[in-house]
Amino acid sequence: MPVEERKPLSVMSKICYGLGGLATEIYWSVLGAYTNIFLVEIAQLPPLFGTSVVFGGRAMDAICNFILGPLIDRTDTRWGKLKPWILGAGLLVAPVYILLWYVPDVGSEGKLVWYIVLSIILMFAKTALNVSSRTYVMFLSPDSLERDSATAYRGIFSFVGITAAVAIHGQIVGAYSQAQIDPCAISNDTGATNGTNGTMDNAFLAEVKTGYLVSAGVVSVIVVACVIAVVFGTTELRDISKTSRQQRNQSLVKMLRAVWTFRPNVIMLMIFFCVQMILFVLLGAAVLYVQYGMDLPDQIHNSMLAFAVSAVISVPVVGKIVARFGKRITFMCCQLALIPTSLALQFLPSRSAVAVLIICVLLGMSGSAGLFVPWTMLSDVIDDYSLRTGRRLDTWFFSMALSVLSLTATVGLGLTTITLEIGGYKAGACFQPESVGTSLRMLVSIVPAAFALICVGLIWKYPITEDRRRDIKEELENRKTPSEEDHTLNKEGWEGSNGDVLHPGYGDVAGILKTSNEDEVLLSPESDLSVLVECKETIL
Template identity: 65%
Template sequence: MSEKEQQQKEVQLQERKPLSVVSKLCYGLGGMAVDIFWTVLGAYTNIFLVEVAQLPPLFGTSVVFGGRAIDAVCNFIIGPLIDRTDTRWGKIKPWILGSGLLLIPIYILVWYVPDVGLEGKLAWYILLYVCLMFVKTALSISSRALVVFLSHDSQDRDSATVYRGLFVLMGIVAGMAIHGQIVASYEQKKFDPCNIDNSTNSTNITVDNIYLKEVKTGYLISAGIIAGLTFLCVLGVLIGTTERKDISKTSQRQHYQSFIKTIKAVLTFRPNVYILLIFFNIALTLSILLGTSVLFIQYSLDLAEQVQNAMLAFVLSAAVSMVLMGKVVAKLGKRTAFMCYQLAIIPPALGLQFIPERNLAVLIVVCIFLGLSGSAGFFIPWAMLNDIVDAYSLQADRRLDTVFFSMALSMNSFTTTLGLGLTTIALEIGGYKTGDCVQPASVGMSLGILVSVFPAVCSLCAMVLIWRYPITEQGREQIQKQLENRKKMDKDNQAQDSELKDVGKDSKRWYSSGTTKSFEEETPPLSAPDLSVSVDQ
């Protein structure tokens, strides 16, 4: 058997072999690698910048928007760069390894408070957030798009996406638990954050420096642990998954259009327009629920010591829901199931507005219902994106996998930035005073409106968009069948080309040997009927 035939046989065996559970688990670790630190950033960036780093809310907004704006731009740049990467180790894995290595020192420094004055702190955090967003974008796109290079089978890819969704929730749980508990332990030291002078019967309304020093230490210890866990997850992805060379080579053979034409083709593809708008509403809902809830629980419900427990209730209930979601989607279809989940978010989101002050039991119940309904945003839209990539491949006869994923992540980044920006705007409207122990009641009121009304409205908009989404279950099945037929025809054409090349090589060897007999006299030619049969197959 020739080397080519052996390679073709190995590829065929790979295609028939379903994706292993180990590969799916290791692919899922990529979701945990990103979200274990991304969740902490989303939930604690605002409170860290305004209370620990002592930046005014508008300065905090500048840091957030500066970093996230770069994140959105990087998504447009890094996606095409990954698509053009061609190394002996593949096109995806080098990006995963490089971004994983760079992430560790940058993430730790993000939670360090330098003693350089107000303007110096602003420059420090803007620079670090820009670097962090570049590294995060590279890791997020490469680890997300890896699923396309693991298998041709759409069911395998959907199954791997479910595993990733579970690990995303595990990352959220781990991030919230590790960061929340460590920081809480340092906040509950013997130092009182508000320095009370008993001799004069007066209270200093500013946060005590000794308390701040302890909290800063807690943030740095948490950052070191989370950065280490992130890199372990990255190693798991690299070791436990196999990037299919036949899929990578197929992608590399694509004809690349100009950057602007490629972006235009992706942004004007009708199903992708719908999914990007869906991502906008889903990401805004989740970013507000996760990012604003920390401040809402602290200032509106007066339960600052229970923030980590409420967030854990949310993510644990979401993880339980993810276990059953695959069955729900299989029975109802992606569109119908997604619409039901979005409708279910609205009542508990509005219910946040009516939770009595310091009532932990009601808060936990509402968080559980929000987690059960909000978990769909971690899986279903990404599974729908896999279908869009296939639909575009069928229509345009070229694959732009990483570009589609980068556009979706760019929308997520933009929306998360908007969510954090809305939080700081709510603080400004409410009259938040940096460093004060007691905040006006208007702060809690403005946060309450943001955390309840906005998610409910966004969920309703998402439900309408999902209802109008053009790829139905029947359409998805037809796309898969047509792709399989095209793939079969491509294989037959390749086999025919390989056979003709072998004939040409034999002819050259025969004439170069100096024999008096021609090749045509000794070797019967391939008949036309044989070629036609090969093509039809």
């Protein structure tokens, strides 16, 4: 029977899919920007303990990508392949995220164990949510342009998530950080800095801890609401999900080799590493840089907000530039613009609030492409692989990309805590040595600029040009989708929708079934049905 023509992907479906980006970014941005300062100042862990928490959680994140990718790929339920994972992971993230901001009274070693265990659990849920929600775009539509549009929506909502994270967390925690009970503010007003360095008292810490927990509760409610929108506001195409069933019996090593040795994907993974290294270094050290490198603790939330708002506004502009000049050229120009902008962080005069806000706006504009253009490029890589091999490994490609991101987060956030240790950071102290600010300036300027330059070279080598992308789209459209026929016939024999030959060698049967009017041919007296009898006996 003829296949019903698919309707174009609606704007509402794109919005609901995009909310998945908000769900992951709103809590991930708070973790990326405030984990270091929370562990060393509020939880009062030594910097090396903070590094252990960061590395322990992120290492688990990378491992989970290798575990959960195959599990998700083999999932097939009446509710779909990915929706059960999106809903389950989203509901698990919320309570664990709240507990992560609780400070138990168990000593430094006990706190270390507490945060490592919770980080591992959170990373498991976060990985499941990220892999399933990221891969979900491939199951929304078979059309690459519609998927690119949905990915752009997710990019916009990702930056909305960053903005919301900065606004919600910053305002709530700021409301609980009252200056009248802040011993650091008191000693500064009275000038009591003669060779002494006060520490934060219990009353101040108790208020700030409460603020972190309230913020975590609000963020968790938003995460759950967004996850529900993704699950119930979109439709997962089941005919597409069926195409990955053929991989169930393949070995893990074979599947990993297929993904890691596909040349366009190798270059794409290196691009992901560079782009995310820039993002995680900037986000992980931004709060500390503004506070200690620029001596502007009162401008922390404004600076983060300026970065996020400018990025949100820039995403539609970058999308139009991509449509006009292509992904490679647009992305390359954005990375080139990022180099002088990040280097400027090294030379900004201290306590210059206007200069900090201007640079944050420019960083948001040049960095906006990093949260959605690489993911649209990965979609092209998956289509190219499907065209070349006839197999779909959507979940595997996305899970490997996310494993690279996990590795990058580990290195990026770890660099921040190591920089604090090198600079001589003192946990809980009201005033830090000048060397801390100097170390942070070097981190947020030199490292992003270096990786942006490397990224430019990788994009230049990226093999999927705009012409190649159009060719891939045309060839895939010319192919029959898996839902058109459960089985097709070729000259080699009867093939299933997964490409496996069920019975070879019956080219004459193929000729009969490929006739325009199959029913009349099969029932006509001239048809030789003996070959079908032989086929049946052979199969049985």
